Amino acid sequence: MGSEHEISKAVVKRLPRYYRYLGDLMNAKVERISSNELSDLMNVTASQIRQDLNNFGGFGQQGYGYNVKYLYHEIGKILGLDKTYAMIIVGGGHLGQAIANYVKFEKRGFSIKGIFDNNPELEGMLVRGIPIRMTSEMPGFLKENELQIAALTLPKTGAEMVVPVLVENGVKAIWNFAHTDLQVPDDVVVENVHLSESLMQLSYDLNHRKGKE
Amino acid sequence: MGSEHEISKAVVKRLPRYYRYLGDLMNAKVERISSNELSDLMNVTASQIRQDLNNFGGFGQQGYGYNVKYLYHEIGKILGLDKTYAMIIVGGGHLGQAIANYVKFEKRGFSIKGIFDNNPELEGMLVRGIPIRMTSEMPGFLKENELQIAALTLPKTGAEMVVPVLVENGVKAIWNFAHTDLQVPDDVVVENVHLSESLMQLSYDLNHRKGKE
Numbered sequence: 540m541g542s543e544h545e546i547s548k549a550v551v552k553r554l555p556r557y558y559r560y561l562g563d564l565m566n567a568k569v570e571r572i573s574s575n576e577l578s579d580l581m582n583v584t585a586s587q588i589r590q591d592l593n594n595f596g597g598f599g600q601q602g603y604g605y606n607v608k609y610l611y612h613e614i615g616k617i618l619g620l621d622k623t624y625a626m627i628i629v630g631g632g633h634l635g636q637a638i639a640n641y642v643k644f645e646k647r648g649f650s651i652k653g654i655f656d657n658n659p660e661l662e663g664m665l666v667r668g669i670p671i672r673m674t675s676e677m678p679g680f681l682k683e684n685e686l687q688i689a690a691l692t693l694p695k696t697g698a699e700m701v702v703p704v705l706v707e708n709g710v711k712a713i714w715n716f717a718h719t720d721l722q723v724p725d726d727v728v729v730e731n732v733h734l735s736e737s738l739m740q741l742s743y744d745l746n747h748r749k750g751k752e
Numbered sequence: 753m754g755s756e757h758e759i760s761k762a763v764v765k766r767l768p769r770y771y772r773y774l775g776d777l778m779n780a781k782v783e784r785i786s787s788n789e790l791s792d793l794m795n796v797t798a799s800q801i802r803q804d805l806n807n808f809g810g811f812g813q814q815g816y817g818y819n820v821k822y823l824y825h826e827i828g829k830i831l832g833l834d835k836t837y838a839m840i841i842v843g844g845g846h847l848g849q850a851i852a853n854y855v856k857f858e859k860r861g862f863s864i865k866g867i868f869d870n871n872p873e874l875e876g877m878l879v880r881g882i883p884i885r886m887t888s889e890m891p892g893f894l895k896e897n898e899l900q901i902a903a904l905t906l907p908k909t910g911a912e913m914v915v916p917v918l919v920e921n922g923v924k925a926i927w928n929f930a931h932t933d934l935q936v937p938d939d940v941v942v943e944n945v946h947l948s949e950s951l952m953q954l955s956y957d958l959n960h961r962k963g964k965e
Contacts, residue, residue: 551953551956552953554952554956555946555948555949556946556949558952559931559946559949581933582933618955618956619952619955619956619958619959620952620955622955622959632850632853633846633849633850634846634847636846637845637847637850640845640846643948644948644951647948647951647952649951687958688954711958712954712955712957714950714951718772720794720795725962726961727961728958730957732947732950733769733772734851734854734945735772735854735860736768736769736772737927737943738860738862739831739833739860740765740768740943741901741925741927742831742832742833742835742837742925743764743767743830743831743832744925744941744943745832745900745901745925745941746832746835748924748939748940748941749938749939
């Protein structure tokens with residue numbers, strides 16, 4: 540399968556967006572789409588689309604276009620969405636609860652098994668049926684359950700303290716919302732969502748936008 | 753000032769991270785830092801750092817290094833953090849409340865003036881002293897208050913409906929958490945935070961990581 544060869548990081552970064560559009564098309568019962576139609580829809584050049592999607596080989600056919608469902612599933616496989624993942628959330632505040640409440644993640648195969656916090660006031664609180672447990676129970680929980688992903692929705696210092704415990708107990712992927720760059724071994728991956736950096740980007744763009752008076 | 757010339761998008765994307773590290777150094781009372789030291793700290797090559805920071809001209813001095821405070825403030829100015837912004841949050845659920853609770857944003861000059869939702873159960877609820885108002889009151893609120901930024905923490909369909917109202921009332925920057933690409937006029941900027949796409953990236957990385965057994 541084409542999915543096994545090396546795909547450039549830039550293309551990989553664009554795949555989730557293709558996946559989203561293809562999912563919407565599928566829901567709208569669209570069976571085929573040409574690169575030109577997809578180009579209009581996604582506001583990306585058709586040649587970029589062809590280049591990106593040719594990475595996987597043989598999806599597009601001259602005069603037929605892409606088979607939406609097939610392409611959706613192939614991209615899903617490349618992104619690892621054909622598997623399921625057991626995930627915990629460390630940090631049971633609003634952000635942690637927001638993530639625990641996203642039913643969509645669950646549908647995509649990211650199953651939330653536990654939520655941890657060290658605020659005793661949150662202990663036992665149910666978020667979509669999942670009880671918030673004390674962080675002190677986390678090592679035991681990790682030993683009993685095989686977890687792949689941890690979302691860190693707690694402040695910087697807490698996040699840095701919790702990482703070694705996660706890594707020691709086999710967590711291989713960290714979804715990091717804390718404003719810090721985590722130190723992890725080579726075989727552990729980190730995806731950062733730094734909200735304050737995103738807001739700074741917006742402020743930069745606001746001050747440098749076209750048509751600014 | 754160097755800040756007026758065109759800085760490449762790639763460099764701009766890296767500025768918030770420099771800003772974060774410089775802020776931490778400032779808090780730790782560090783006055784100067786060499787590109788080599790900054791390189792070790794940030795895990796970026798020293799030549800990349802020199803290239804990036806030379807964009808602003810004259811910050812670094814041979815044998816002296818960078819003046820942390822000066823560089824912090826200059827980068828802050830480039831990012832527009834020397835100004836204040838009035839912001840509203842549309843969507844008063846967990847994610848909206850998480851953002852409203854980030855005191856750090858307020859300190860950086862992003863002042864949250866209102867939170868809107870169309871769930872009557874949330875009406876009047878206070879988040880960091882800010883009452884949640886009904887979305888129907890939003891147009892009037894926008895006319896009475898000069899707002900620059902709107903954070904959209906509501907589902908896709910709601911976000912798409914709300915954008916024309918925001919644009920009509922002078923909002924020039926949208927911080928979009930909804931899983932959709934918003935249509936806006938040329939003089940309005942959008943910064944997207946697509947959490948599900950970030951999670952897919954993590955799942956890709958998890959399946960393609962080094963040392964994967």
